[in-house]
Amino acid sequence: MVFAADRRTAMIPVAALVVLTALIFRPWEAWVEIGLRTSLITFAAALLGLYVAARRQLLASLRERAERAERERHLMAEQARGEERVRLAAEIHDVVTHRVSLMVLQAGALQVSATDDRTEEAAEALRTTGCQALAELRDLVGILRAADSDADSDAGHATMPQPVLPDLGTLIAESESVGVPVELAERGDRSPLSPVVGRTAHRIVQEALTNVRKHAPGASARVEAHYDREVVRLTVRNTAPTRPADPALAGPGPGTGLLGLRQRVELVNGTLVARPRGDGGFELRATLPTQVAAST
Known part of the structure; x- marks a missing residue:
């Protein structure tokens, strides 16, 4: 019992030294500081990651909107051009074909009433040229009017005999x-x-x-x-x-x-x-x- 009491008495100065050293150096403050610093760094990294992700999503959304707007502008321009082509085709058909048709009819009348072979040949050449001009005009006006119905037009004309290139x-x-x-x-x-x-x-x-x-x-x-x-x-x-x-x-x-x-x-x-x-x-x-x- 005396030996145990002496041992406890000898440990008191050691415990006092440990307590005094802890009070002087305060190690808990370092751990608290390390913990706070780690928490702040982790929180800042999480915020930065969220910011970067949100920014990328915003840029992707803006890019998609810009591309969609560009496609819409392109489609509107194509639609406007298509409507203008149809309008021009109708105007060409109404104005030019009317005049050329009159020329063909007048050339035919001249051919019938011609009193000499030379005049008759000239009238026939004029009438033939006018008919060719009308045929070309119909083709070009048809192309101007053609849009989404091209496939249907192809199917409708697939069985019709097609000419070859005119003799050069x-x-x-x-x-x-x-x-x-x-x-x-x-x-x-x-x-x-x-x-x-x-x-x-x-x-x-x-x-x-x-x-x-x-x-x-x-x-x-x-x-x-x-x-x-x-x-x-x-x-x-x-x-x-x-x-x-x-x-x-x-x-x-x-x-x-x-x-x-x-x-x-x-x-x-x-x-x-x-x-x-x-x-x-x-x-x-x-x-x-x-x-x-x-x-x-």
């Missing part, structure tokens, strides 16, 4: 008759074409050869026609002119006819490239689909 020999002969040598090279089998595509292809070659006569005196030309099942590829090249062009024949300048030709090609979903060649000549390339739906 007539255009070649016309150019050669005025002193422009033209070489014709055709490849592939002539596939059935929509009437408007055939006329557009014929018009491309006609315009290209006309430009050679107007802007490249003394040049020769080569016409290449590649027939495929899906597309028709036309290429017209001419060599460099050997003499200056006649200002009265060339008109205000080259390019106006090509602009109208490019617009016509785009109406049938084709492509047209016209560019000068390195040897001083000129080249025109066109690619046209064989079938184009046109409502009538």
